Amino acid sequence: MHEDFKRRVERLTLLVKEDTESNREEILREMSGFAHKHEALRYFITNSIAKTSNRRLISAQSFFLYRNDYLRMRINAWYPDGGRVGYTKERFDSFFSINRCHNHSADLYTVGIFGPGYTTQFKSTSQNLTNCHVGDEISFDRAWNDQLEVGKALFIPKGTVFHTQFCPSRYSISLNLIVDQSADCLQFELEDDRKTVRRVFDFVGLEQLAANPSDA
Ligand SMILES: [Fe+2]
Numbered sequence: 651m652h653e654d655f656k657r658r659v660e661r662l663t664l665l666v667k668e669d670t671e672s673n674r675e676e677i678l679r680e681m682s683g684f685a686h687k688h689e690a691l692r693y694f695i696t697n698s699i700a701k702t703s704n705r706r707l708i709s710a711q712s713f714f715l716y717r718n719d720y721l722r723m724r725i726n727a728w729y730p731d732g733g734r735v736g737y738t739k740e741r742f743d744s745f746f747s748i749n750r751c752h753n754h755s756a757d758l759y760t761v762g763i764f765g766p767g768y769t770t771q772f773k774s775t776s777q778n779l780t781n782c783h784v785g786d787e788i789s790f791d792r793a794w795n796d797q798l799e800v801g802k803a804l805f806i807p808k809g810t811v812f813h814t815q816f817c818p819s820r821y822s823i824s825l826n827l828i829v830d831q832s833a834d835c836l837q838f839e840l841e842d843d844r845k846t847v848r849r850v851f852d853f854v855g856l857e858q859l860a861a862n863p864s865d866a
Contacts, residue, residue, distance in 0.1 A: 761802065
């Protein structure tokens, strides 16, 4: 592993181990630092191109760089809408996680490290989601937009913050730090109306197929 990358990951591990909440600003600063040093990009390129491994590829756009007992780091590629050749829009969106309103079951820090960055619409809810099932509606209190340009680091808390990602204007890459995964925190994907639950996943990403667990 590249020395700078290793040093940064060790520093992040220390901060996460200590207390993610009180160290949040420093974690965001460390994440932002990845954008300007390019060690994450170098690591990604040498490991993905030189040593392709399906085990590290978790979806069409995501690749795990590193994991230990406290954190996981992954890199994501974002394609411009104009790059869609030979795909329907629906297939492209589903394949690259575009235009899908969802939350996460783990705290996530993200930083833009290449390109203009995708845009995101965020929405937060104070609703208790523990007993939320397919077909239920979620009500949101607040909505805001952001764009993940190079060096910009954002914190997306698990559970209550939903987001919809939109294609960047040019090819872009982001780097994620994933911490504090909760076994009791569900992940939801919403319908195109961005309020009705379409799919529910448990914390390891297994889809809950029944609308109500007691129907299973
Ligand atoms: Fe997401």
